[in-house]
Amino acid sequence: MSTPPRATPAERIELAHGAGGRRMTELIDGLFKRHLSNAWLERGEDSAVLARPDGRIAATTDGYVIDPLVFPGGDIGSLAVHGTINDLAMAGARPFALTAGFILEEGLALAELDRIVASMAAAAVAAGVAVVGGDTKVVERGKGDGVFITTTGVGEIPPGVELGVERIAVGDVVVVSGTVGDHGVAVMSRRAGIAFETEIVSDSAPLHELVARMLQRVPGLHALRDPTRGGLAATLNEIAVARGVGITLRADRLPVRDGVNAACELLGLDPLHVANEGKLVAFCPPDAAEALLAAMRAHPLGRDAAVAGTVAAGPPGLVELETGFGGRRVVDWLAGDQLPRIC
Amino acid sequence: MSTPPRATPAERIELAHGAGGRRMTELIDGLFKRHLSNAWLERGEDSAVLARPDGRIAATTDGYVIDPLVFPGGDIGSLAVHGTINDLAMAGARPFALTAGFILEEGLALAELDRIVASMAAAAVAAGVAVVGGDTKVVERGKGDGVFITTTGVGEIPPGVELGVERIAVGDVVVVSGTVGDHGVAVMSRRAGIAFETEIVSDSAPLHELVARMLQRVPGLHALRDPTRGGLAATLNEIAVARGVGITLRADRLPVRDGVNAACELLGLDPLHVANEGKLVAFCPPDAAEALLAAMRAHPLGRDAAVAGTVAAGPPGLVELETGFGGRRVVDWLAGDQLPRIC
Numbered sequence: 204m205s206t207p208p209r210a211t212p213a214e215r216i217e218l219a220h221g222a223g224g225r226r227m228t229e230l231i232d233g234l235f236k237r238h239l240s241n242a243w244l245e246r247g248e249d250s251a252v253l254a255r256p257d258g259r260i261a262a263t264t265d266g267y268v269i270d271p272l273v274f275p276g277g278d279i280g281s282l283a284v285h286g287t288i289n290d291l292a293m294a295g296a297r298p299f300a301l302t303a304g305f306i307l308e309e310g311l312a313l314a315e316l317d318r319i320v321a322s323m324a325a326a327a328v329a330a331g332v333a334v335v336g337g338d339t340k341v342v343e344r345g346k347g348d349g350v351f352i353t354t355t356g357v358g359e360i361p362p363g364v365e366l367g368v369e370r371i372a373v374g375d376v377v378v379v380s381g382t383v384g385d386h387g388v389a390v391m392s393r394r395a396g397i398a399f400e401t402e403i404v405s406d407s408a409p410l411h412e413l414v415a416r417m418l419q420r421v422p423g424l425h426a427l428r429d430p431t432r433g434g435l436a437a438t439l440n441e442i443a444v445a446r447g448v449g450i451t452l453r454a455d456r457l458p459v460r461d462g463v464n465a466a467c468e469l470l471g472l473d474p475l476h477v478a479n480e481g482k483l484v485a486f487c488p489p490d491a492a493e494a495l496l497a498a499m500r501a502h503p504l505g506r507d508a509a510v511a512g513t514v515a516a517g518p519p520g521l522v523e524l525e526t527g528f529g530g531r532r533v534v535d536w537l538a539g540d541q542l543p544r545i546c
Numbered sequence: 547m548s549t550p551p552r553a554t555p556a557e558r559i560e561l562a563h564g565a566g567g568r569r570m571t572e573l574i575d576g577l578f579k580r581h582l583s584n585a586w587l588e589r590g591e592d593s594a595v596l597a598r599p600d601g602r603i604a605a606t607t608d609g610y611v612i613d614p615l616v617f618p619g620g621d622i623g624s625l626a627v628h629g630t631i632n633d634l635a636m637a638g639a640r641p642f643a644l645t646a647g648f649i650l651e652e653g654l655a656l657a658e659l660d661r662i663v664a665s666m667a668a669a670a671v672a673a674g675v676a677v678v679g680g681d682t683k684v685v686e687r688g689k690g691d692g693v694f695i696t697t698t699g700v701g702e703i704p705p706g707v708e709l710g711v712e713r714i715a716v717g718d719v720v721v722v723s724g725t726v727g728d729h730g731v732a733v734m735s736r737r738a739g740i741a742f743e744t745e746i747v748s749d750s751a752p753l754h755e756l757v758a759r760m761l762q763r764v765p766g767l768h769a770l771r772d773p774t775r776g777g778l779a780a781t782l783n784e785i786a787v788a789r790g791v792g793i794t795l796r797a798d799r800l801p802v803r804d805g806v807n808a809a810c811e812l813l814g815l816d817p818l819h820v821a822n823e824g825k826l827v828a829f830c831p832p833d834a835a836e837a838l839l840a841a842m843r844a845h846p847l848g849r850d851a852a853v854a855g856t857v858a859a860g861p862p863g864l865v866e867l868e869t870g871f872g873g874r875r876v877v878d879w880l881a882g883d884q885l886p887r888i889c
Contacts, residue, residue: 221887223775223821224880228784247788248710249772250604250637252703260603261593262700264645266683294593302607304696306649338696340609342887346691353647353681353696357605360595367591429592432566441571445590478566537567544564544685 216311221341234317235337238324243300243335251335253300253357261296261358263287268351270544272319275389276405277480279352280323285407285480286431286546287356288330292411293427293483295366295418296358301327302336303354308347319350330409332356364418370425371446375514376492378485380413380499381406381507383435384463387477387545392466401462408481413504417485420498425486429479431546433536436475438484439522440536447519452512452534454526475524476537478545486514559654564684577660578680581667586643586678594678596643596700604639604701606630611694613887615662618732619748620823622695623666628750628823629774629889630699631673635754636770636826638709638761639701644670645679646697651690662693673752675699707761713768714789718857719835721828723756723842724749724850726778727806730820730888735809744805751824756847760828763841768829772822774889776879779818781827782865783879790862795855795877797869818867819880821888829857 219226236244243251267283277285283303291298303323307316327334385406392403410429418424430438439450452475459474467474481504487495492510499505522534562569579587586594610626620628626646634641646666650659670677728749735746753772761767773781782793795818802817810817824847830838835853842848865877 218886221775222880222885223777223780223888227776246710246712247784248637249633250606250639250699250701252637253603253605255599255602257598259598260596260700262596262643262645262698263593263679264647264696264698265681266647266649266696268649268683268685290592294591294595296593300605302605302698304607304609304647304698306609306611306694306696336605336607338608340611340694340887342611342691342694345688348685348689351649351683351685351694353607353609353649355605355607355645355647355696355698356593357603357700358593367589369589432564433570434566437566441590537565542565543561544683545566 214313216307216309216313216341218309218341218343221339227339231339235320238320239334241333241335243333251300256359258362259360261291261294261360263290264353264355265290266351266353267546268544269390269546271393272349274393274405275402277407278319278322279350280319281326282407282480282546283352283354284323284326284330285409287354288332288409288411289429291356291358292414293429294360295364295414296360298332298356298358298411300335300357301332301354303334303352304338306347306351307339307341308349309341309344311349316350363422366424366426368426368442368445371442371486371514373448373514373516374489375425375486376489376510377450377512377514378487378492378495379458379509379511380483380505382458382460383479383482384459384467384474384477386480387542388463388466390545391470403462403466406479406481408504410481410483410504413499413502416498416502417495421487421491421495423488423491427483427485429483431478431480434476434478435484436522436534437536443522444520449515449517449519450512450522451515452524454524456509457511458507458509472541475534480546557656559650559652559656559684561652561684561686564682570682574682578663581663582677584676584678594643599702601705602703604634604637604703606633607696607698608633609694609696610889611887612733612889614736615692617736617748618745620750621662621665622693623662624669625750625823625889626695626697627666627669627673628752630697631675631752631754632772634699634701635757636772637703638707638757639703641675641699641701641754643678643700644675644697646677646695647681649690649694650682650684651692652684652687654692659693706765709767709769711769711785711788714785714829714857716791716857716859717832718768718829719832719853720793720855720857721830721835721838722801722852722854723826723848725801725803726822726825727802727810727817727820729823730885731806731809733888734813746805746809749822749824751847753824753826753847756842756845759841759845760838764830764834764838766831766834770826770828772826774821774823777819777821778827779865779877780879786865787863792858792860792862793855793865794858795867797867799852800854801850801852815884818877821885823889
């Protein structure tokens, strides 16, 4: 249990906490600023003023509506930091500031919000990035669901870094940074109330330092993506369609935890469709693959990195999986809503 | 009526539209990109890559949960553009990119979303700023309320511009850019189903060009704020407390529309507590007030600008209103929830 917030005597969020008056200021000062304290928030202006960056700017926004708010390996607060840092990292950007917009439901326990904001603050400190601005809105009971967080990241792309799907070429090697499906299975098993022998823990983690190492060692890297919603299948399908190429994965090369495989079988899921929050997929020229793997494996978040596939001329727009027995199957993306509110 | 979206045969948002698969891509391509088309969105990367700015960066985030979604003078889409541009403008920043995170409720009519995104796009074009990135999440029916939008703005602060509450000094003149209370009354009257003889229309508008004119003419401006939630009363109280000064307003100098006064009387509101979305309050040294007023009145959004008060040594932390008969009353900020979901 964390210390109860000193913000206000009320124990739950009320509409007044979002009305722009004294109660809102109490909530912001007593809870948000207490955890996320920094010079920008203390200044209390409508905009945070940041230094002029050395390079181009990267900007990204992601809404977090995960259900449940707390899951094995994280919560919506840490996820909202990691997910947005990772979107910056995929552009090769060093995160330099985050902002967070909270939409709170009337009736939310302040103690729960306190834990979430504390977790967000801890994740930001661990990643070396500040939450420089934010906003709080309150909606009536039954018009929201506890907490939604929309996090925006602003980053700086070092001169010389050029990553993008348009650089992916036939012959490229597809490298994944570790096991797939951990986050989604951790959330789904908590949601379904299923306990496995070995608890599956979300892989939620900030990838910017891993990416910095990769770029240092292999500046000619073509593209990076983090396979979140829709899993590796959605990410690779998007790329196959966008580039008009085929992508072939090898089942025996794809790292998947036994527990994730078992849970997926039970839940009727394919690990390739399940969200990840601390994994990336990299596309690089074949002659750089060894150096890239070495750089990745030297970092804790890339320890299980593996070459999982290759980019081919065709069939264009198609992702295929080579199974162990010489067979092939098409890896489609999900059309339906098998995994709502996974992030 | 706008053209129905070509996104998908479905007429309403379904959970599948947020699941990261094919349906989400259809929604993004067929609706969001159709309206908000630009090079960054077309690129479809996790982060938008922007040029290196010439000055310092300003960043701001605001969530929009306004109820109803459409109101006289605007809708949640245009509001989400104006409100965020204005927060940048208050730092003296030229807006250079916006991002928008949508949280959609299952069951939302696609035609309604289409109108809102079209309105957002039109507001962005009119203001000369691009929505360079976004995100879409879907929550189950009864866990949201149609559409919530969280908009982040990134701006560029020209060298030499230094605005901030810490520069406000005793003797400063308080200038408002026009009538107060229009936005809140427009929304509340729509919500209460009240029709007035003269319809009150929201003042929702982007203030960055007005601010650019003001800074050009009066580079020594001390501070700018946009009195949104909580109205002018909340903004001035925050400043009075932060700077330990007293602020005196003169009732006869404060521009308020007759219709707003009448509606406030009927609704039991004080126009000073009512939100504005296209107004600003400026603090400047007394010898610059005339030049500032002239610059403001030359711009359509500052036509009704007026000196509404002054900053005094005390009583510290207090905002007072001088009434027409030589009386004074304290202008407190709202503690309660008189005006929920006004922006």
